[in-house]
Amino acid sequence: xxxxxxxxxxxxxxxxxxxxxxxxxxxxxxxxxxxxxxxxxxxxxxxxxxxxxxxxxxxxxxxxxxxxxxxxxxxxxxxxxxxxxxxxxxxxxxxxxxxxxxxxxxxxxxxx
Numbered sequence: 656x657x658x659x660x661x662x663x664x665x666x667x668x669x670x671x672x673x674x675x676x677x678x679x680x681x682x683x684x685x686x687x688x689x690x691x692x693x694x695x696x697x698x699x700x701x702x703x704x705x706x707x708x709x710x711x712x713x714x715x716x717x718x719x720x721x722x723x724x725x726x727x728x729x730x731x732x733x734x735x736x737x738x739x740x741x742x743x744x745x746x747x748x749x750x751x752x753x754x755x756x757x758x759x760x761x762x763x764x765x766x767x
Contacts, residue, residue: 663718670715671727672736678708679740683747 681704689697716724 664720664723667715667718667720667724668727670711671719671724672715672732674708674712674715675732675736676740677711678705679744681705681708683744 682701685697685701685704689695689701719727
């Protein structure tokens with residue numbers, strides 16, 4: 656498939672490529688802050704960012720067109736973006752396991 660790179664297609668490609676990192680990393684980051692602070696607003700932001708990532712994907716597919724979007728998803732996002740995001744999330748999980756006691760230490764119950 657030969658892609659004609661118009662401004663719409665380029666913007667669509669960018670939106671398709673960033674939707675996964677925005678959704679997963681944004682949701683994980685706000686979920687972490689929600690857990691760390693106990694504030695429910697961060698959980699709501701986590702869901703909102705994840706929902707926004709779906710809107711970003713839909714807009715990217717609309718701008719690219721169905722065929723271009725499928726080509727980009729198959730040849731770039733699935734091969735490069737998804738493994739990178741998975742690697743980052745696994746690395747973050749390992750760091751939380753290793754350093755978790757220091758990160759989530761409850762400062763109010765230091766005498767327990």
